[in-house]
Amino acid sequence: MTSHRDPISSTSRTRLRRKPDRGRFDRASIERILDEGFVCHVGVVDVQTPRVIPTCYGRAADLLYLHGSTGSTLLRALAAGTPLCVTVTLVDGLVLARTQRTHSVNYRSVVIYGQARLVSDPNEKARGLAAIVEHVVPGRAADVRPPNRRELAETHVLAIGIDEASAKVRSGPPLDGLEDLELPVWAGELPLRTVADEPVPDPSTPAVLRAGPPVYVRDYRRPGG
Template structure:
């Protein structure tokens, strides 16, 4: 890693040319609370890496434990085979908050919150660490659920690979400005507006083959119809990792 322009602290990641927000510095954040909150309110990320000079970017489910990021996939996955020995990777998450329609095409935009995390991704090879990670792959999102499930077989565990990456560098970028026209354009008779965007949880649809007497458990307490998904995910993370 390059030498940091701003060294790491107990509450912020180091900043250098790799993760420093180049344009609109006022939108850049490097502190742990901001970065971690954006990660914990998400379930889907994109992991970028290179194989023999060819870039790839793969969507996958992920979760955070402290300054470690985990994701999983098939043991036959090209992505996981490439990262198994420790390779540079970049994991990104984006929350879309609004579509912004201005009075000029140049000023059309979107409000968003995003985060980029850099580090060395490696395969989780230790059997016990892998088993624990596979439990948290479920329990991070649905706290306590694994204990009541049919336990995974050895062949299922073998078919699943887990990758871990320590966050060495990270930056968040946030736009929350809404409509921002040039001052003279506000006098134009052109409609402009902000269209808020939210992902909401729909009405649960129980499996039609659910046995009589089986009820929805406390592992799904955060997930109620009409609630914002990111709020449910963030609360589930706090319950899965108290303190």
């Protein structure tokens, strides 16, 4: 495992060929995006039949943890060492320009390449699953029952090192050409953010618990949000 202070590897796969000025290759930028997001898309690389799935993840220092059923074809392939790609995207706003062609989206994204390690140690599996729950809802993992032996046996937990990665960021107003700036059209940014609505209790929740959800549910917000 690498040190938390080790630099991110710059490779031909992480080099940005289009809009390279939007690239970020420092670990702090990459981890801020990973920490604010919680859904990634995971796909296999260099295979005849590529597959991509959305899934939740958790970050613990220099590792991402993923989980899924031991019956998952994709997870079995990744556990066997098939090269993978993980992407995380945060949408920060819509960029409304004066021409159709120059409309855009403000975003922050991370792409990670590598190979997954199948977590076999039961203690690390439990920590990995707790890390995913805690990443999605900070404070939740300690409140709920951890997985039992049967559930651990039915679940694949994969660890991916954040070693070969890059971030890409688009921010700011539309980039209209000088010849279009005088068009009589409103142009600008429409910021977007993830906001939690009122919690809805499960009908099976005892009445004494329904009226008062935990603080981390009542005041839920993403890091940086």
